[in-house]
Amino acid sequence: MKLVELNLSTISFGQPIPFALRGVGGSLLANKGFVIRSADDLRVLLARGQTLYVDTDESGESYRAFLAQLQSLLLSDKPLNKITSMTMQSAAAAVEVPQDMGPPAWREWQLGLTQLLRNPDNSDFASRFEDLFSALNNYLLKNPDGALLALMQMSAEETRYYSATHAMLVSVICMTVARETLRWPENRILPLGRAALSMNMGMARLQDDLAQQSTPLTPQQAQEVDQHSDASVSILRAMGITDPLWLDAVKTHHHRAPGKLAEKTLGQQMARLIQRADIFGARIAPRANREPMSVTSAMQASYYDETKSMDEAGAALVKALGIYPPGAWVKLASEEVGVVIRRGASASAPRVAVLLNRSGMPTGEPIPRDTAQPAWKIVSPVAHKEVRVRLPLEKLLAL
Known part of the structure; x- marks a missing residue:
């Protein structure tokens, strides 16, 4: 199960939802085709699930189609009032989203x-x-x-x-x-x-x-x-x-x-x-x-x-x-290559997740490095285009 948080204000009232909705922990809140008729219905779902998620293992194709439709509407440059709201917070939702989700x-x-x-x-x-x-x-x-x-x-x-x-x-x-x-x-x-x-x-x-x-x-x-x-x-x-x-x-x-x-x-x-x-x-x-x-x-x-x-x-x-902010790709004294995931105590010594070993091969799983240590000191920046391995943004943020 891979849960992706759903932007609440992309939900159109009175229309069948194209994928199942799940709550915290993956609990099923509404099956595909369920109709959320009003802000009150949305509040009921939020009260039950705290946050609304889509399981992309379960509904990946329909969720991607949903996003593609929003994207095509965007690229058509139709007026805002013709496109489903995509703001980051829902004015209709009175339930506060937990800050650790x-x-x-x-x-x-x-x-x-x-x-x-x-x-x-x-x-x-x-x-x-x-x-x-x-x-x-x-x-x-x-x-x-x-x-x-x-x-x-x-x-x-x-x-x-x-x-x-x-x-x-x-x-x-x-x-x-x-x-x-x-x-x-x-x-x-x-x-x-x-x-x-x-x-x-x-x-x-x-x-x-x-x-x-x-x-x-x-x-x-x-x-x-x-x-x-x-x-x-x-x-x-x-x-x-x-x-x-x-x-x-x-x-x-x-x-x-x-x-x-x-x-x-x-x-x-x-x-x-x-x-x-x-x-x-x-x-x-x-x-x-x-x-x-x-x-x-x-x-x-x-x-x-x-x-x-x-x-x-x-x-x-x-x-x-810092000299190397989060998101910067760097090469270490160990000849490993990684991405900065967190600033450190000094401007030149952030925390890095190594993704390429000294031979230039993917590590499989990210390896944390404290670049304040001489063995893992940053020796140079690395251009983003030169890194042939990618982690999904969600995985990087989880680090």
């Missing part, structure tokens, strides 16, 4: 945020966005290394939904740096995270296209990129967003303004941190026309400002994430 459904989140950024609807944008952001922030508070690991891996693996994956990664990085290194209060961290998640709304569709485009930008595309910050602010205002810090950070997140953070306004401080995280995230992601940078090179690009001096926000990013 494992990782969220990242791939579904990716699809849902893509649709939200591409086709915002002012009738429900604010509530959908806040549901999504709150879920992301709650998971980050519980498991920051898991959030970084998931989003780093997703950024490195595919480009179709670059805008959403990048936005989540930058938001997670910014809030992590603000909490752990800059020690900002929550009333500054939350608008920072929201701004990072929405900074590129003005060119979300173009971002996804450019990630797969091998030719140079056309003049029209270049103009759209140049104007996207103002366009994002205009869209957010039209969606009913009025928070001045949020809007100011989005408006100025591409301004090149080196200097001390204390000399900037609060919105400009947020924008500078977003800009440094934006640079890092963009450089580790593949493109059709270029290979991604190594993690260390991307860190270096974030660390130095436009005058080649140390950037305060960039230095805070490196301090918080």
Whole structure:
């Protein structure tokens, strides 16, 4: 039995469900074809099962078909009100999901945020966005290394939904740096995270296209990129967003303004941190026309400002994430290759799960290594594309 948590708000009321629903421990809650007629019915199921799961060993084909249908609807760019809600939290569900039930459904989140950024609807944008952001922030508070690991891996693996994956990664990085290194209060961290998640709304569709485009930008595309910050602010205002810090950070997140953070306004401080995280995230992601940078090179690009001096926000990013953040592939002194799964006591000594032995052969099962030990010291980064063994994201997160 392999249980995968179901995003509650992908459930359509009044329609037969295409797979069986199970609760915590795999208990059967509803057979395939069962009709959930209302939010009250959903609450009853949640009260019985705490969380809803699909057993992919049992219903793998129907579940994959369900996800494929959602994906095809997304790619058709139909308005949000024509597509089943895919937010991370269900407004209909009054039962709190336990905090130890494992990782969220990242791939579904990716699809849902893509649709939200591409086709915002002012009738429900604010509530959908806040549901999504709150879920992301709650998971980050519980498991920051898991959030970084998931989003780093997703950024490195595919480009179709670059805008959403990048936005989540930058938001997670910014809030992590603000909490752990800059020690900002929550009333500054939350608008920072929201701004990072929405900074590129003005060119979300173009971002996804450019990630797969091998030719140079056309003049029209270049103009759209140049104007996207103002366009994002205009869209957010039209969606009913009025928070001045949020809007100011989005408006100025591409301004090149080196200097001390204390000399900037609060919105400009947020924008500078977003800009440094934006640079890092963009450089580790593949493109059709270029290979991604190594993690260390991307860190270096974030660390130095436009005058080649140390950037305060960039230095805070490196301090918080470490030289090798979760999700980075590395080679050890033992000649083994693994992926960073957790930050360590120092920036250069994280915890690693080895997946290739010194002969370059798969280990079968991940082998934990503490790189603070000389025998397992990290000697170099490894490009994601050079690693021929893959673990499903769920297995990596379980480590």
